[in-house]
Amino acid sequence: MDFLYCKKGEGIIRLRCKFPQVNSERHSELIISNWIQLREPKNFVSAILAAIPLMILNTLLSITVLGIFSPFSLADIGINPSQTITLTIHLQDLAYLIGLVFIHEFIHLFFIPGFLMSDKTFLGITYFGGFVYSEEVISKSRYTLITLAPFILLSIILPGILGALDLLNPLAKILILLNAMSSGVDMLGLIFIMIQVPAGAYLTSNGIRTYWKRIDKSIPGSN
Template identity: 50%
Template sequence: MKIRNNLPKSNPHLHIDLIKKGWVPMREPKHLCHAILLSIPLMMVAAILSIGVIHIFSTISFHEFGLTADKISLTINVPIIFMLILLLILHEIFHLIFIPHFITSDKTYLGLTLFGGFVITEEEIVKSRYILITIAPFITISIIAPLLLGMLGLLTPALKFLIILNAMASSVDILNLLLILKQVPKNAILTSNGPYTYWRDIEVNEEIK
């Protein structure tokens, strides 16, 4: 695993090599800003799903987040900033830990940009595992966590806010998930060339990790 402070760029020579070997480029947004814009409807859907899970155990209202009909009151303090940073780290860790051999991989990158954190791997990964890597932060933090915290009676307004924020921040992940489900066959493996994703069918007798 390598630490970076910017997104790795695509390698044109690697692109040509992948095409020659039968890899198919996915049809996906070429820029992060474009992906964010396309994922805005999914942001709302993800937030509603997370709110629905929270509502099983606890009431939830705009008032507890400082939003009322006549005013907006937002309190930003050191603990909240710390929790936001921790949320960002946890989100990326839940992507990272499902990448096979991520610790020893020299094709896996972890980093932080102005748009948030990122995890990119150029390892060859089966579709089912790739889907798990893509959706893990949303399922873990915004679905499973509120279920567990709700059963324990620990859903505070601050935690509710962070859970919903993570759901909204997972919208690009959900967009990627939908693109994979639509374009990539069941028996396929995926890899990346910088921010771009490729897939190809698995040979019946091919051994994969």
């Protein structure tokens, strides 16, 4: 199920509530057209488990940036070794968390070329979080930007800006670190692309599968 999320001129952003399934017919068409399927985890659970070390690495990197301005401590999440552990979650905090999910995914979406005009590009939200999906043909360099942008902007650059303005309160720190942690799966996907896809190649998606191919864009119909 997908429906209009917003409009801008003739463009639209589509919101999908379920991640697209692999289309076997599209898979055959891509293989016949010399697209190469990426070797990557076969499902989300495997991807999340494989990404745990990267989640930890991302979080440590973000903590390092936070430490320049306002060191992160366990007290920021209500843990004090000398006292009883208390963790209070307010509805407002949940709203901030949901907002973070949308902002993270919208940043991915924003860097996809022509996302407003594309009927192959979706912003998704499920019980397990958000996602951005596109079957557009995207260059490796742009794909890298799309993948890295939420982590760099929200967990590296944003804490620097908030720190300089003295606005790094405990909630802001937690949201920044949650974004860093959730970006671990993005980093895992990027590593597979960096290892397997040559420079100058293009990528496209078919459900959870990713494919790459060298394309000469100067030749009409080359994709």
